[in-house]
Amino acid sequence: MKKLIIIALVVVSVGAVAFTLYNNKQEMNEAATLAMKSSEYISVTVEKVEEKTVNRNFEANGIFEPSQELKLMSETSGAVVKIQRRKGDYVRKGDLLVQIDDRLIRSEYTIAKLTRDQAEKDLKRFENLAATDAITKKQLEENENGFKIADAQLGALKKRLDDTKVTAPIAGFINEDYYELGTLVSPGMPLVDIINKNPLKLAVNVTETEISKVKKDDEIAVRVNAMSNQDFIGKVHFISDKADASFKYQVELIMISKNQDEIKPGMFGTAQFKFSQEEKVLMIDRKSISGSLKDPGVYLIKNGVAVYQTVKIHPLDDGSVEILDGLKAGDEVIASGLINVKEGTKVKVQ
Known part of the structure; x- marks a missing residue:
């Protein structure tokens, strides 16, 4: 018997709650319907598009x-044996910055120069012999090629020897240096920054x-x-x-x-x-723009209804915007109440 009474009480309580919720929903729907009936339009203010004078400053x-800035890299390897310029120094184009040990390369260059000079002498002698048909054409060509190879090898060693003298490629101040006496450098290693x-x-x-x-x-x-x-x-x-x-x-x-x-x-x-x-331009307040500055628009009022109009604008420093396209002088745009306005909304100017 007690169980039946408890069940009955639970059923009655649930029914009461459901009835209360149903009544609340009905009241809310009626209130919303009444609000919609009473709010037939949105109250707004308008702003007139005016032609004003602006300064383009x-x-x-x-x-x-x-004007110039570079990081000078080493083109050879070896130890720094002499320092001519340091950080903060002004250098002219071609000034010696550092000297890298060149003893081995200089020896190779001397040998290559002697070889090249001998090849040049041999070539001249073979050219004289070829003029009297004392040698074959093939022998002359072999000596010509030998001279060219010796000359190319000398040129390569000359470049390597020149690379041991690190000079400034531009004029300017050394903003940073990366060497000390005895520093071992290698190709591609930064030496100085010049500005x-x-x-x-x-x-x-x-x-x-x-x-x-x-x-x-x-x-x-x-x-x-x-x-x-x-x-x-x-x-x-x-x-x-x-x-x-x-x-x-x-x-x-x-x-x-x-x-x-x-x-x-x-x-x-x-x-x-x-x-x-100074120029005369069409202007309105920035607050009258709906949307972002990248995709701007305004709302006009036609027959009591809000009508969206895209515009092209240029922001000005005083909080206003210049109208480049989309409106003309005298047009009225909605200035306030935009949060509740969309295309087709009924509006009334306060």
């Missing part, structure tokens, strides 16, 4: 670089809208972040024809200021592109 950051910062370069990246304003040989004011109290000038030397992966173009400036020696490669610089002309 802009800045671009970059890092100063030397030539005359002239110094500043490479910056600019957008497709900005690149159209830059011309070769333009003189541009440059600010060095570490020397805020000094002014510098750079001349546009190079403008890339193709954008990089971020859709920006490289502009390279050659520094032409007299005080530029104080600038070190690796410092940060800012190129200040300033233009005297």
Whole structure:
């Protein structure tokens, strides 16, 4: 009997819970239906597309670089026996940096030179004999080939001998050296890093809208972040024809200021592109743009309904955007309430 009573109580409890949930669901559905009926439109504000004057001045950051920079490698093997230049020294093109032990190669070169000189004498004698038909044509050819081989061997040893004298291929400062007296070097081993910062370069990246304003040989004011109290000038030397992966173009400036020696490669610089002309463009606030800057659009209002319109824009520094395509002066776009707006939504301007 007790079991029957317990079962009955459980059944009644489950039924009560189910009834309560059903009533709650009905109430929620009725509330949602009522909300939809009462919200026949979304309240929004609008912004008018206006023609305003803008200045095309802009800045671009970059890092100063030397005009030439190379890591000089050894082309021979041996021990360093003489050091002529060290880190921090200025070198001219052709200056001797280090001398590598050349005694063995010099001996081989001397033997090769004697062999080559003897082969040259033998060839001249055989050419005279060939003129009187005293030797065969084959004998003459063998002597000619012998001379060519001896001459080639001498040339190879001359190159090896020259490689023991490590000279500077460019003018500049030795930024790092990798040798001491007695250091054993081998082909491909780095010896020195040389940088030539005359002239110094500043490479910056600019957008497709900005690149159209830059011309070769333009003189541009440059600010060095570490020397805020000094002014510098750079001349546009190079403008890339193709954008990089971020859709920006490289502009390279050659520094032409007299005080530029104080600038070190690796410092940060800012190129200040300033233009005297001002232009009138169509503008709206950035907040009126729906979607990202890569795929922008706006909502117009037609017959009380939101209509999506794709646009082409260019962001400006003051929080607004320039309309390049898709709208005209006087058009009104939805400025607020965009979070609830989509194509076809009924809207009402507040």
